[in-house]
Amino acid sequence: MSDAKTRPAVMADVARRAGVSHQTVSRVLNDHPNVRPETRERVLQAINELAYRRNSSARALVTRRTNTLGVVAFDTTLYGPASTLFGIEQAAREAGYFISIVSLKTITGKSVSEALDYLAEQSVDGVIVIAPQRTAAEALAALPADVPVVAVEGGRAPDRPVVCVDQEAGARAATEHLLDLGHETVWHVTGPQDWLEAEARRDAWRATLAAAGAPVPEVVPGDWSPRSGYAAGRVLAERRAAGANVTAVFVANDQMALGMLRAFQEAGIDVPREVSVVGFDDIPEAEFFPPPLTTVRQDFAAVGRNSIGVLLDQIEDGPTLPPPRVVVPASLIVRSSTSTSTRTSTRTVEGDAPTGPSG
Amino acid sequence: MSDAKTRPAVMADVARRAGVSHQTVSRVLNDHPNVRPETRERVLQAINELAYRRNSSARALVTRRTNTLGVVAFDTTLYGPASTLFGIEQAAREAGYFISIVSLKTITGKSVSEALDYLAEQSVDGVIVIAPQRTAAEALAALPADVPVVAVEGGRAPDRPVVCVDQEAGARAATEHLLDLGHETVWHVTGPQDWLEAEARRDAWRATLAAAGAPVPEVVPGDWSPRSGYAAGRVLAERRAAGANVTAVFVANDQMALGMLRAFQEAGIDVPREVSVVGFDDIPEAEFFPPPLTTVRQDFAAVGRNSIGVLLDQIEDGPTLPPPRVVVPASLIVRSSTSTSTRTSTRTVEGDAPTGPSG
DNA sequence: CACCATCCTGTGAGCGTTAACATGTCCGCA
DNA sequence: TGCGGACATGTTAACGCTCACAGGATGGTG
Numbered sequence: 001m002s003d004a005k006t007r008p009a010v011m012a013d014v015a016r017r018a019g020v021s022h023q024t025v026s027r028v029l030n031d032h033p034n035v036r037p038e039t040r041e042r043v044l045q046a047i048n049e050l051a052y053r054r055n056s057s058a059r060a061l062v063t064r065r066t067n068t069l070g071v072v073a074f075d076t077t078l079y080g081p082a083s084t085l086f087g088i089e090q091a092a093r094e095a096g097y098f099i100s101i102v103s104l105k106t107i108t109g110k111s112v113s114e115a116l117d118y119l120a121e122q123s124v125d126g127v128i129v130i131a132p133q134r135t136a137a138e139a140l141a142a143l144p145a146d147v148p149v150v151a152v153e154g155g156r157a158p159d160r161p162v163v164c165v166d167q168e169a170g171a172r173a174a175t176e177h178l179l180d181l182g183h184e185t186v187w188h189v190t191g192p193q194d195w196l197e198a199e200a201r202r203d204a205w206r207a208t209l210a211a212a213g214a215p216v217p218e219v220v221p222g223d224w225s226p227r228s229g230y231a232a233g234r235v236l237a238e239r240r241a242a243g244a245n246v247t248a249v250f251v252a253n254d255q256m257a258l259g260m261l262r263a264f265q266e267a268g269i270d271v272p273r274e275v276s277v278v279g280f281d282d283i284p285e286a287e288f289f290p291p292p293l294t295t296v297r298q299d300f301a302a303v304g305r306n307s308i309g310v311l312l313d314q315i316e317d318g319p320t321l322p323p324p325r326v327v328v329p330a331s332l333i334v335r336s337s338t339s340t341s342t343r344t345s346t347r348t349v350e351g352d353a354p355t356g357p358s359g
Numbered sequence: 360m361s362d363a364k365t366r367p368a369v370m371a372d373v374a375r376r377a378g379v380s381h382q383t384v385s386r387v388l389n390d391h392p393n394v395r396p397e398t399r400e401r402v403l404q405a406i407n408e409l410a411y412r413r414n415s416s417a418r419a420l421v422t423r424r425t426n427t428l429g430v431v432a433f434d435t436t437l438y439g440p441a442s443t444l445f446g447i448e449q450a451a452r453e454a455g456y457f458i459s460i461v462s463l464k465t466i467t468g469k470s471v472s473e474a475l476d477y478l479a480e481q482s483v484d485g486v487i488v489i490a491p492q493r494t495a496a497e498a499l500a501a502l503p504a505d506v507p508v509v510a511v512e513g514g515r516a517p518d519r520p521v522v523c524v525d526q527e528a529g530a531r532a533a534t535e536h537l538l539d540l541g542h543e544t545v546w547h548v549t550g551p552q553d554w555l556e557a558e559a560r561r562d563a564w565r566a567t568l569a570a571a572g573a574p575v576p577e578v579v580p581g582d583w584s585p586r587s588g589y590a591a592g593r594v595l596a597e598r599r600a601a602g603a604n605v606t607a608v609f610v611a612n613d614q615m616a617l618g619m620l621r622a623f624q625e626a627g628i629d630v631p632r633e634v635s636v637v638g639f640d641d642i643p644e645a646e647f648f649p650p651p652l653t654t655v656r657q658d659f660a661a662v663g664r665n666s667i668g669v670l671l672d673q674i675e676d677g678p679t680l681p682p683p684r685v686v687v688p689a690s691l692i693v694r695s696s697t698s699t700s701t702r703t704s705t706r707t708v709e710g711d712a713p714t715g716p717s718g
Numbered sequence: 719c720a721c722c723a724t725c726c727t728g729t730g731a732g733c734g735t736t737a738a739c740a741t742g743t744c745c746g747c748a
Numbered sequence: 749t750g751c752g753g754a755c756a757t758g759t760t761a762a763c764g765c766t767c768a769c770a771g772g773a774t775g776g777t778g
Binding site: 076083099103105230255265 | 413427436438441448458459460462477481482586588618643644649
């Protein structure tokens with residue numbers, strides 16, 4: 001009975017070598033308590049000698065668990081998604097799960113549901129969807145839940161577990177920081193319209209201004225790219241030249257802030273002496289912008305950890321009602337792109353209001 | 360025999376419903392030719408009605424193929440690795456493969472081999488290792504090849520397939536561009552010592568200078584981070600103040616270039632009037648640096664496509680000798696951080712050599 | 719000494735699929 | 749009419765594992 005030449009060893013081979021049954025080998029592998037230490041030792045040695053590896057497919061077939069989680073992401077080239085993905089991967093591996101990833105080029109209801117289909121084909125045990133856009137979040141909500149799903153930045157989906165960064169607190173901190181510095185009001189450059197994060201930051205900015213009794217300027221649209229930030233910077237420089245009270249800007253992300261800094265520089269506007277700028281994300285480059293950017297840092301590692309935590313809970317205990325909603329804090333990092341308002345010797349501006357430069 | 364309540368349908372269920380044997384269902388699923396169109400139709404309909412999904416574990420168990428490829432990456436938060444990963448994922452999905460990823464925090468021989476172990480446990484069909492460091496590449500070379508492996512940026516590993524960007528051509532283009540602009544020589548800020556890319560860029564820079572008969576200044580060390588670029592910028596500003604001929608710098612990546620630009624600005628050095636700067640990577644922000652950065656663009660999508668291509672070849676046809684080595688081109692993107700040398704009215708510098716500002 | 723509980727180990731079945739082979743049908747051609 | 753071959757389908761046996769259950773020891777207790 002000349003055995004196979006180089007076929008990897010299977011459980012039966014180990015069993016034979018250790019002089020036990022395949023079931024005992026299985027027990028050793030699965031840390032069952034009822035195995036004599038001596039026997040366990042013999043089995044482990046046989047495993048080592050044969051370089052035995054348990055066949056994950058056979059195991060998955062019978063346990064109905066693949067130990068694999070799917071992640072659907074969009075533009076993993078951006079710092080935020082990339083960092084979130086990294087956090088997710090670390091947390092998953094720690095919990096003994098594999099991560100299978102699908103990166104989308106375009107995010108539509110269709111592409112999201114296709115991605116989920118694709119992952120379902122691989123029989124993942126659960127899925128994390130990084131769904132920062134309204135369309136993605138809606139597509140997710142519309143889907144039948146044959147597999148546990150967690151949305152990251154998934155808006156206020158009422159029936160899905162969601163993990164997200166506290167955009168509101170971040171935007172509020174940014175805006176208040178500028179108001180506290182004595183600026184009469186704060187302008188805002190938004191992200192793309194259908195991004196939930198952009199919306200949340202904008203709304204919180206607006207609410208903060210309103211709460212402080214400060215005038216609420218029209219938003220300047222952007223799309224996250226440095227280019228759009230540059231364009232927004234030119235718009236604001238123009239407004240300023242035309243007499244508008246532009247001394248402080250809260251830009252919805254760091255990349256746009258970079259573009260804006262460049263536009264201001266070209267327009268001869270000094271940051272922070274003449275205009276203060278705050279970003280959002282705290283990308284590694286932000287500290288070295290001209291000038292170093294005051295911005296809001298998001299704890300992406302925590303987002304990853306929590307996503308995995310919520311997802312595993314759901315996999316193990318089934319869906320809970322109401323679905324959990326975890327909010328991860330964001331913190332303001334003050335650098336050199338913001339300073340007190342120096343607009344003292346100026347003619348009164350058009351839409352003035354009682355500002356409270358509180359301490 | 361009341362059938363299971365909500366248990367997902369299996370092949371036998373489909374077979375029963377379509378009035379055929381499970382084997383015929385299998386044939387339909389696998390596009391076997393010998394199925395009557397009419398039968399095929401009936402089977403497909405049954406599949407639809409039951410929302411049947413083939414069980415990938417069972418399939419993998421018998422075919423000994425998981426249709427999954429592993430990717431080992433390091434610091435996927437950086438633009439380069441993130442982009443490569445994205446390219447790999449796209450190409451893999453197109454080819455019908457799943458991607459399972461392991462991101463390493465630290466890259467050592469141990470961590471790389473652990474990652475490969477981890478992926479082996481998942482029975483991946485092949486692995487792509489993004490191994491830009493010497494240690495990673497060496498760990499890879501030392502490993503037994505029980506699974507097809509492709510190294511991305513894996514140095515000159517003689518016995519492993521490698522896909523890499525033409526660092527040499529990129530660095531040469533950057534250096535020549537500066538020499539062509541009339542600069543007597545070009546300084547260089549390197550990446551971390553054990554990164555193969557850093558080494559390749561440095562060597563090519565040095566060779567280009569030598570070929571042009573230009574003096575070769577000492578390299579300034581860096582570690583990819585903006586911070587280290589800033590430090591390098593201060594060093595060079597100091598040298599310049601001390602009379603050294605610093606009019607052109609080739610920085611090994613864009614992030615460090617950003618830090619350097621900041622240092623130069625603080626030192627009152629105008630870029631590009633007084634010093635020209637070239638980066639490497641062409642990150643999205645580069646176009647909006649102060650000033651827009653001349654840099655070298657790498658085609659990460661092509662790297663991804665080629666990695667998958669080489670890996671699939673190896674999986675399907677077995678290892679070939681010699682192992683393939685694919686080099687992806689890099690191209691110089693000229694922006695505003697470089698200009699002709701204006702160092703005309705200067706005292707002669709110490710280490711002068713016959714420069715050839717050739718056309 | 720009988721009896722039950724506890725520990726350790728083995729036996730057999732089954733997870734859902736594909737591969738190999740068997741069977742049956744139909745057609746063309748000698 | 750008979751026969752080989754292409755085609756269409758069914759039957760059976762793996763694939764390598766875990767689960768449920770069946771024992772054979774061993775030890776404490778009545």
